[in-house]
Amino acid sequence: MYHPFSVAETIKSAWIIFRKNFVTIIVYSVVSFLLLGILGVVIGVFYSPEDYWISMIVTFIMVWLQAYTTLGLYKLIFTVIDSEYYDFEFIQVIPKAKMVWSYLAVVFIFAFVITNLGILVDYFDDSPNIQFAIEVVAGIIGLFVALRVMFFNTFIVDDASGPIESIKQSFELTRGNLLKVVVILVIIILLIAVPAKLAQSYGVVILSILFTYPFVNIVLAVTYRKLVYSHQDVDDDIAETT
Numbered sequence: 634m635y636h637p638f639s640v641a642e643t644i645k646s647a648w649i650i651f652r653k654n655f656v657t658i659i660v661y662s663v664v665s666f667l668l669l670g671i672l673g674v675v676i677g678v679f680y681s682p683e684d685y686w687i688s689m690i691v692t693f694i695m696v697w698l699q700a701y702t703t704l705g706l707y708k709l710i711f712t713v714i715d716s717e718y719y720d721f722e723f724i725q726v727i728p729k730a731k732m733v734w735s736y737l738a739v740v741f742i743f744a745f746v747i748t749n750l751g752i753l754v755d756y757f758d759d760s761p762n763i764q765f766a767i768e769v770v771a772g773i774i775g776l777f778v779a780l781r782v783m784f785f786n787t788f789i790v791d792d793a794s795g796p797i798e799s800i801k802q803s804f805e806l807t808r809g810n811l812l813k814v815v816v817i818l819v820i821i822i823l824l825i826a827v828p829a830k831l832a833q834s835y836g837v838v839i840l841s842i843l844f845t846y847p848f849v850n851i852v853l854a855v856t857y858r859k860l861v862y863s864h865q866d867v868d869d870d871i872a873e874t875t
């Protein structure tokens with residue numbers, strides 16, 4: 634039957650998916666963090682920040698690997714959702730090059746906007762009132778845009794969308810559901826912020842990121858799928874199969 638979008642049902646479905654595929658998802662997360670950690674150590678030992686071109690290459694490699702592991706996690710999540718009743722192969726969770734480039738294109742678009750906004754703010758150093766006004770307006774617009782484009786990566790992975798197309802699709806998907814998306818985002822922030830705060834007093838809590846990071850991404854993926862089903866007015870396959 635058709636299920637309208639529900640925050641409670643979304644969290645419940647995400648938890649069931651996480652619990653059923655716990656080992657697979659945690660192993661992927663551990664391997665991803667190890668790869669990023671090892672690369673970070675290697676760069677820290679051999680990297681010379683004085684060399685501009687080396688700095689550019691190192692930065693690109695780190696961003697590319699982060700994009701690859703992030704998209705790979707989403708590929709894994711969608712694969713375990715779609716492969717509820719049959720086995721899947723490892724090659725199915727490897728993101729395609731087009732996905733990585735589309736993801737990086739969106740990242741660089743927003744990085745370009747933020748960088749130029751920073752230049753604009755610095756330009757008004759002698760006018761603090763104008764500077765403050767720009768920061769407030771930019772903050773409000775930035776928060777609104779962030780809420781509307783937060784599903785661009787899921788469209789890139791699940792629909793093979795290009796960078797601009799994925800942004801447009803995310804805007805359309807969140808239309809009429811902004812309040813529920815805000816609630817989902819608040820829950821995600823709490824799942825990340827609470828362990829981070831506790832880790833400041835109890836270092837071992839930092840290991841919880843191996844669990845919270847994949848779970849919040851499952852929440853986002855399930856939210857995306859349920860919003861898609863809600864917009865299309867079709868059966869909610871996630872709810873039915875979990």
